Amino acid sequence: IIPLFVSKLSSSMIPVGLVAMLSQGGWFLPQLFSANWVERLPRRKPMVVNLGFFLERLPTWLLVPAAIVAGVWPLLGLFLFLIFFAWRDLGGGFVGPAWQDLVARVIPVQRRGSYWGLTSALGTGLGLGAASLSAWLLATYPFPTGFVFIFLLAAVAVTVSWFFLALAREPAQEVRTPRTSQRQFLSNLPGLLRADERFRRFLVAYGLLTLGGMGLGFVTVVAIRRFGVADSTVGIYTGVMLLGQGLGSLFFGVLADRRGHKLSLEWSAAAFALAFLLAWLAPAPGWYYIVYFLLGLGTGARLVSGLLVVLEYAQPERRPTYVGVANTTVGLIAMTGPLLGIWLADISHDLLFALSAIISLAALAVLHWRVREPRWVDTVT
Secondary structure, eight states: OOHHHHHHHSOOOOOOOHHHHHIIIIITTHHHHHHHHHHTTTOHHIIIIIIIIIIIIIIHHHHHHHHHTTTTTTTHHHHHHHHHHHHHHHHHHHHHHHHHHHHHHSSOOGGGOOOOOOHHHHHHHHHHHHHHHHHHHHHHTTTHHHHHHHHHHHHHHHHHHHHTTTOOOOOOOOOOOOOOHHHHHHTTHHHHHOOOOOHHHHHHHHHHHHHHGGGGHHHHHHHHHOOOOOOOHHHHHHHHHHHHHHHHHHHHHHHHHHHHHHHHHHHHHHHHHHHHHHHHHHHSHHHHHHHHHHHHHHHHHHHHHHHGGGGTTGGGGHHHHHHHHHHHHHHHHHHHHHHHHHHHHOOOHHHHHHHHHHHHHHHHHHHHOOOOOOGGGGGGO
């Protein structure tokens, strides 16, 4: 929906690329810079709930007036939308380490995958209804009214989720990490990576998996420009992707609890590779239903296992640091990927999708042959 909104305000691929950068990397990028602070907090929930409201929920509400302005002054509306969208993604990322460690504190490791998969699937099921409603709104109301209603409903939904998050019960834990300056904290990170080979290999694989998704933000635009699909069809594509994401979250969450997160990430890489291969070779718009389903399937596996596997590489007192290192590394790659995607898309959309498929296959190879499952590393050869 968001790439469609941006493409209506500008014919350039640059705003689409900026949205792709923020969507794929904005949440990850700031996390290393808050990890040092998070490690010294006895409880994570106050930061997630209190600071998270202003950094993530509030800017979602501001997308509504940005869409209204876009109907009168398109360039101003686009500028405001990008500002608020960046605020939301970067702000949410700043509280990301605290949020992930809160998950680790309240959910046992043997049940995280199933719990996360189930809740993600339920959320995606609601998202399917929202996608159907979005398609109807876009087909019924002229631009930008349909988008105004969509962003308004999104703002209401994230606010309701904030109320339930505030009800979570988190046990306080003793702070064991000594106080260090941010400069000293950052200077210690190379030593941490040198000492943990397993984590280094995982970062390489996860980085490739992230870079392989550089074509994700351009699939909708290519479908519109290559086949002239209607706005309502884009809404259906979104629903198909959410269906794949929900099924992927549920299935791979259960699989991760039984077989570990590495296997789920391998399936994610395979799904992305096949999706971009089909997007490259698709002879008709109907093929994009399969593309979006596979992208959803891969996204579901990655959302569950990409977030949770990092928690198993670190001791509890160092989890925010490991989360920050992994997610900021991924964020840098995720925000660089769409820049490369913009350049490649200007040359050829086919080249962009082909390279995305090849890099996803490389991620699959590294995950399978070089990364060891952290949960039972002693039994893995």
